[in-house]
Amino acid sequence: MLNKLKLGIRTKITLGYIVIILCLLASVIILNNQITSIEKERNNIIQHDSKIYMLIDRIEIYILDMESSQRGFIITGDSGYLELYNTAYENWRKDFNELYQLLENKPKQQETLNEIKTTIEHWIATSGEPSIKLKKENNIEALTEFYKVDLGRKDRDTIQDQFESLCSDVVATTKAEIKKLDKRNGLLTLTLLGILVFVSVVAIIVASGISRSIVKTITEVTQTIKEIAASKSNKKGRIDVTSNDEINALANATNELLDTFEKKQFLQSNIAEIVTKYQGISAITKLAETFLSEIAQKTQSSLGAFYIRESIDNNIQFVKKATFADDSDSIGIESFKLGQGVIGQCALEKRVLIYNDIPEDFRLIGTGLGKVPPKSIFIVPIIFENDVIAVIELATMTGYSELQQELVKQVIGTFGLTINSVLGRVEIVRLLNESTTMAEELQVQSEELQMRTEELTMINEQLEERTKEAESKSRELEKAKKELEESAEQLLLNSKYKSEFLANMSHELRTPLNSILILSEMLAENSQNHITEEEVEFAKVIYSSGEDLLGLINEILDLSKVEAGKLDITFGEVNMSEVPVQIEQTFVPVAMKKNLQFHISKAENVMDVFYTDEKRFQQIVKNLLSNAFKFTEQGSVNLNIKQLDLEQLTNNMQDISTDWLEIKVSDTGIGIPKDKHHLIFESFQQADGATVRKYGGTGLGLSICKEFAKLLGGWVSLQSEEGQGSSFTLTIPSLPNGLEEKKCLEPGMYEVAATNDIFDSGEVKEQQLPEIQEVSQREVEVFQGKNILLVDNDDRNIYALKTALEKRRMNIFVAKDGLECLAIMQANHKIDLILMDIMMPNMDGYETMSIIRKQMKLTDLPIIALTAKAMKSDRDKSLEAGASDYISKPFNLDQLVSVLKVWLIAKGSL
Template sequence: MYKNFKIGIRAKIILGYIVIILCLLASVIILNNQITSLQKERNFIIKYDSQVQTLTNRIEKYILDMETSQRGYIITGDSSYLEPYYKAEENWKVDFDQLHQLLENRENQQEKLNAIKVTIEQWISTSGEPTIQFKKENNTEAINEFFKVDVGRKDMETMRNQFDAFRSDENTFTQNKAKQLDQRNSKLTTGLFGILVLVSFISIIIASGISRSIVKTMKEVTQTIKEMAASKGNYRTRIHVKTNDEINDLANATNELLDAFERREWLQANLAEIVTKYQGVSAITKLAETFLAEMAHKTQSTFGAFYVREMHNSDVVFVKKAAFADAGDNVGIEQFKLGQGLIGQCALEKRMFINHDISKEYRVIGTGLGEAPPKSVFIFPIIFEDEVIAVAELATMTSYTVLHQELVKQVIETFGLTVNSILGRMEIVRLLNESRAMTEELQVQSEELQTQSEELQMQTEELTMINEQLEERSKEAETKSQQLEKAKKELEDSAEQLVLHSNYKSQFLANMSHELRTPLNSILILSEMLSENGNNNLTEEEMEFARVIHSSGEDLLALINDILDISKVEAGKIDIIFDEVNMSEMPQQIEQIFAPVAKKKHLELHISKADNVGDIFYTDEKRFQQILKNLLSNALKFTERGYVHVDIKQLDHGQLTTNMQEVSAEWLEIKVSDTGIGIPKDKHQLIFESFQQADGATVRKYGGTGLGLTICKEFAKLLGGWITLQSEEGKGSSFTLTIPSLPNGLNETVIDVAYEEVVATIEVPETIEEVQKQVNESRPVSPQEVEVFQGKNILIVDDDYRNIYALKAALENRGMNILVAKDGLECLEIMEKNNAIDLILMDIMMPNMDGYETMSIIRTKMNLTDLPIIALTAKAMKTDRDKSLEAGASDYISKPLNLDQLVSVLRVWLVSKGS
C-alpha cells in the first residue's frame, strides 16, 4: 500500500506546514473548550447561588407573612388580614417545589429542605389554622389557652435556625466550587505552555525528516547513474529508491528504459535465431517440427502441436503435422474444423488465446520422472493474406509472460509467408505428378472417343428415322386433341343443364312443400282440437283416432321438412352463419329437452362436458343443435334398455393433424353413445344414403324416413367437420361429431383437405319434431289465455277454406271474434270498413292479390304501422321469411301451423299491442 501512495517533495514540505498548523489549531480548540467550560461552570455557580438564596428568602418571608396575618386577624378580627395569609400559603409551596427540584443532585440539602417543610406544615397545622378557626368561632377562651403555651413561637424559631443552617451549607458549597475553578484555571495555563513546547518539537522533527529524505534520495539516484555509466552498456543494473516521490519517478522511468532496451535486445536475438533455424526447409512436416522445437525452447514450453489447413470434401479442416514432447501417445487431436473447440475458435476468429485456468483433467506433460498437468496454454494462428493457413498450440508448467507473447507475435508475422511458400511448392509437385498421370489417361480416353464417335454416327441415322415417325404421331395427337376439346364443350353444356335442373328441382320441392303444407295445416289443427275434446262430446276411441291423425300429420310434416332440407343442401341454398355458441349452457339445454323422453323409456341419460371445453365456441348454432338433437333422438328411439351418454370434449393439440391445425386451433368432439340395437358393419355406409335404413324390420318397428342421417352428414360438412360411427349389431352405437371453431367462417379448401383425412361413416337420427311430439302434451285452454284473447277481433286472410275453418274453430274456442277474407282485395275492403281489427293472420300465396302486396298497402297507403300482421306461408325457404318481413309482416309462421306456437305468437302480439 505504501508503494501505491505517492508523496512528492513539494507535498512533503506542505504536509509539514499543515501538520504544524493543525497542531496549533488543535491547541487553540482545546484551550477554547477549556475556557468555555470554565465560563459555563462559573455562570452556573453564580446563577445557582442566586436562585437558592432568592427562593430561600422568599419561602421564609411567606411564612413570616402568614404569622403576621394570623396575629393581626386574632387581635382585630378583621378578615382582610387573612388575604396575605392564604396568598402566602399558596406561594411558599410553589417556591419550595422549585427549590427542591434545583437541589435534585444534592440529597443532603434536600433532606434539610424537607425538614424545613415539616416544621412549616407543623406550624400551620398546630398554630396557624387552629387559632384562625378559634377566632372565627369567637372562642376567646381557646385562644387565651393557646397563647399561654404558644407552641407556634417555638416552630418559627426552629424554622429560622433551619434556614440559617441551610444557607450556611450553600455558602460552603459555593466557595468549594470557586476553589475548584481556580485550580482548573491553573492547570489550563500549565497545559497551554506544554502544548506550545510539543508543537515546536514536532515541527523541528518534521522539517529535519523531510530535508534528510530529499538529500538522501538525491545521493542514491546520483550514485546509481554513475555506476550505470561506468558499466559500459550493462543494462542489468537497476536504481533502487525507497521513497515515493519525484526522485522515485525519475528512478522508475530510468529502470523502465533499461527494461525496454533489455527486452528489445532479447527479442531481436531470439527472432534472428528462430528464423535462421527453419531457413532452407522444404517439407511442411520438417518445418512444423523445427518451428515447434524452437518456440518451445524460447517460451519455456513443455508441450506443443502444429496443424495445417487442408480441404476435405469441400470442408476446411486443420490436420496435425507435428508435435513437441510426445510422451508415448499422440499429442493433441488429429484434426479439427473451424470453431471446433478453443483451437478451432482461434482459427475462426484469427486471434491468439491464452488460458491460465487449466482443468486438472487436461492432458498431462510427461518427463523421465513422471507426469504433471500444464498451468498455461498458448494457441495462436499463422495467417497469410488474411487467411489462417496453420494453427499452433503450446503448453507450459509455468506461465507465459508478455515477452513470450511478443516474441510469438513477431515470429508469426513472417512465418505465414514461409508456410505458404512450402505448401505452394508441395502443391506444385503434386499437380505435376497429377498432370503426368492425366496425360496418360487422356491418351487412353482419346482412343475410346474415336470408337464412340463411330457408334454415334450409326445412332444418328437411327434417330432420323425415329423423328419421322414422331412427326406422324404428332399429327394424330392434334386430331385427337380437337376431338377432346369438343367433348369438353359438350360436358360443360351438360354441367350447365345439371345446374339448371337442380334449380328446377329445388323450386319444385319448395312449391311441392307449399302444396303439401296447405292441406296438412288443416289436418294438424283440427286433429289437435279434436284430441283436446274441448266440448267433451267425443268418445275415448274418437279422441284416439284424432291423436293418430295428428301424429300421422306430424310424421308427414317431418318428411316434408327432411325433403326440403335435402333440396336446400343440394341446391346450395342453406346459409351458414358462424357466431358465438355458449357451450356452458349446452348440457342443461340437452337435458331439459331429452330428460322426459329418457325417463318415459326408463333409460339413463348422462351428459358430461370436459374441463378443457371453453365457454365460447364459434359455429352455426342452429345447425349444430339440430345435429345434436337428431343424434340424441336417434339414440333414444333405437334404445330399449340401458343408457344414452353424451360426452363433450375439446381435442388436444397432439390429436390434431397438420391440416386440422390449419383449419382451426380448437376442435370440439361430441360423442353420443347408446346401448341400443346397433348397426351391422356392412350397413355402416348404407345408412348415410337418402331414404335408407339398416333393414326393413327397422323401418317397420321404429319408423322414420331415412333422410335424417343424410341431412346431418351434409350439415356436419357445412360446419367444417364430420361424423364417425362405431357400432356392432346388438351392442349399441357410438356417433362422434367433430367440428372446428371458426370465428372467421369456413375456408372450404382447407376444410376439404382436413375432411379427406378422416374415413368417416356418418349417421344422424331423425328430426327433433319427433322428440317434441313425445314430450309435448295437449293442454286445455287456461283462464289466463281466455282473458288475453277474449273479445279480440282477428282477421284471417286465406284462399283455402280448410285452413279458414281450422283456424276459425281454434281461435273462437279461445274467445276471439273472427273475420274472414278470401284474398288481398277483400282484406283491404274489410280494413276500410272496420277499424277495430286487433290482428291479421295473412296467407302469402293467394289469387288476385298475394299477401306481400296486401301487407305493403296496409303499411304504406293505409298507414297502419302498429297493427300486428302475422304472415302464414307453406313455403319454408329462408328467403320467404325475409321477404315477408320486408313486405311489412310483424312475425312469420310456416305452415302447417303448430297450434301452441300460433297461440303463443298471438298472445305476445296482442299483449304488446294492448300495452
C-alpha cells in the same frame, strides 16, 4: 591418519551420493507408506460412495419401473406390465436394506432413508395398488376420478426431493471425509518438505567435503555439447546449476541450445511423419480424413472438422469433408460461406484464429466417462496461390502450446499444394471420363444420325398427315367445348329447378300438413268430451305422425340448403354451463322410459362462453343422442364434453382457432359393422338398411350432422364395432371472429321459425307432443270479439284455422286471395289482425301486404304472414313486404295463439 588418506573427486562424489541415496530411500519408504494409507482411505470412500449412489439409482429405477408398468397396465390392460411391477416391488426393499446398512454410522441419512421408505410405501398403498385393483375390476369411471385427483403425483415429487436431499447429505459427508484426507495430505507435504530439508542439509554437508563439485557440472556441459555436436543426443533433461557464476551461464546457454534443438527435431520428425501419411492419396475425402486425424493427434485435439472450397453455381462455399472424434451428433456445420461466422471470417481474412475463452453453450467433447467443454479452439486456413483452398477447425481440452501451433502452421505451408494436386487429379479423371463417354456417344450419335436422316423423310410425310388429323381434332375439341358449356348451363338450370321443386313441394306438403296438425290437436283437446279416449289417442297418433312428416320435410330441406350453400349459419355466444341442463331436461324422460342409464359429464376446463351457431350445435348433439337412445336396448348412453388441450391440436387446427370442443356421445347399443361406417353418413342410409328394419328413421339425421359440423368448421367421427356399442364424436372450433353483428327486432316483433329439431326416435317425439290445455280465461278476454281476417286459398286450412279461432270467440272473415282481402278491408274498417297466406292465385301475399301498407296507409294493423315454402329469405321478403311477423307452416296451434295474443295485446295498448 585421516589427513593422509587421499580420496579422489570421484570417490568423494560417490560417497556423497551414497549418503544422499540412503536418506532418499528412507524418506521414500516413509512417504510411500503414508501415501498408500491415504490412497487406501480415499479408495474406500470412493467405493463406499459409489455403492451408495448405485443403490440409490437402482431404487429410483425400481420406483420408475413400478410407476411405468402401473400406467402401462392401466392404459393397455396387458398383465405383462404387472410382472415388471411385481419384480420392482420385491427388489427395491432388498436394495433399501443394503443401503440402510451402508449408512449405519450416519443416523441423519438413515432418517432420510426411512422417510423415503415411508413415502414409497404410501405411494404403493394409495396410488399403485388401488389403481391396479380398479383396472382389474375394469372400473373405468373410478379410474377416471382417481386420475383426476392423482394422489400419486405428490408422492413421486416427494420421493424425488428426498433422494436429492439424501444425495446432498452423502456428498456433504464425502466432502468432510475428503477434507480430513486433505489435512493428512497437508501433513504429508510438510513431512516431505522436512525430509527434503533434511536431505538438503545432508547433501550440503557431503558437498562441503567434496572439493570443487563444479567439476560435475563442467563434465555434464562438456558431455552435452559433444552429444549435440555429434547430433546423436536423446537427452530430454536439462542441466541444473545452483551457483551464480559463469558455469551457471554456460549451463543456461546449453539448456537453450537443447530447447531449440528439440523443437526443431520435434517439428521435423512430426512434419515428415504427417507428410508420409498422406502421400499417394488421390481421393480428396480420404486425404482430408488422414490429414485431420494426424494433425489432431499431434496437437492433442479432441474434436476436428475439415472443409474444402467448392464452387456451386458460381457461389463459393466451404463444404465439410471430414471430422475427427465424431459421435452420434454431427460435428460442425455442413458448409459455410466466406465471412459467415468465425470460421468464415477466418477464411475471408486468411489468418489463423485461436480462441481460449469458449462460451458455456459450445459443443461438449465426448469421452468414455462423459462430456467436457473444450478449452481452446484453433482455426487454420490452408492457402494456395493466395487463395484459401481449405479450412481446418480443431478443439482441445488442454490448450494449444506455441510448439503445436508452429507445427500446424508449417504443415499447412505445403499442404495447400497437395490439396490442389488432388483436386486437379480428380478433375482430370472426371474430364477424361467425360471425354471417353462423349467419344462413345458421338460414335453412337453418328450412327444414329444416318438412321435418323432416313427417318426424317418418313416423319415429314407423317407430319403432314398428323397436321390434317390435328386440324380435325381441333374442330372436334371446339365442338366438345361447346357441349361442355351447354352441360354446365343445364346443371345450373337443374340446380335451379331442384330448389324450386323443393320449395313447391314444401308448400304442397306443408299446406295439408298444417290442417292435419291443427285439427288433430283440436280433436285431442276433446274440450266438449264428444269423442272417446281411444279416439283421443287416435288424434294424438295423427298429430305425432304429422310431426314425423314435418321432421322429414325439414330434414330434406336442411340437406338441400346445405348442398346448395344457402343455409344460414349465425355464430354467437353459447353458454356451455346451460348445455348439460338443456340436454338433461330433453333426454332424461327418454332414458327413464327405455330403462337406460344416462350420464352427462363436462370437463372443468371447458370455457363458459363458446362461439358457434347454437341452433345447429344443439341439433347435431340432439340428433346424435336420439340415435344413441334409438339403437340402445339396455345399458347406458353417455354424453361427455371436454375442451382439447393445445398440444392435442394440429397446426391446421391452431390456424383456425386455439379453442376446440370435443363432444362425445357413446352408447352400449347394437353397434355398427366396420364395413358400414362410411355408409351411415350418407343420405337415406342406416346400419340396419334391410327391407324389414327393426329401427325406424329416414336415414338423414347423421348426414345432416356431418354437413352441419362442416359448416361449423369441424367434423363428426365414429368408433364402433358390431355388438359393442358406438361412439360419435363432434369436434368443433370456437369462432368469435365469425360472430355476426346482432340486429335488434322492432318492439313487439317476435320471430317464429319452423322447428327443425325433429329426431328419428319415436320416444323423443312423444315427449315433444304439446300438452293440450283448455282455453284460459285470460285468452278469452284477449280474443273475444276480435275481428280476424284469414286470407288463404286452401279450404282445409281455412276450415281448420276458422274452427280453432272461433273456439276462442273471435270473429273470422275469410278471403280466398289478395283481391278479396282488399275488398273486405275496404268494406270493413274494424279488422283487428290479418293472417296472410303468401302463395295465392290472382294476387299473392307479398303484393297484398304491400298495398295495405303503402296505399291504404294501415301501418299499425298487425299482419301475420303464413307460408309453407320455408325457404331461405322468405322471412325477409315477408317483412319487407309489410308483415309484422312470420310463421312457417305447418305451425303449432299454441304457437299461433301465442303470436296472436302478443300482437292483439300490442295493438290494444297503442
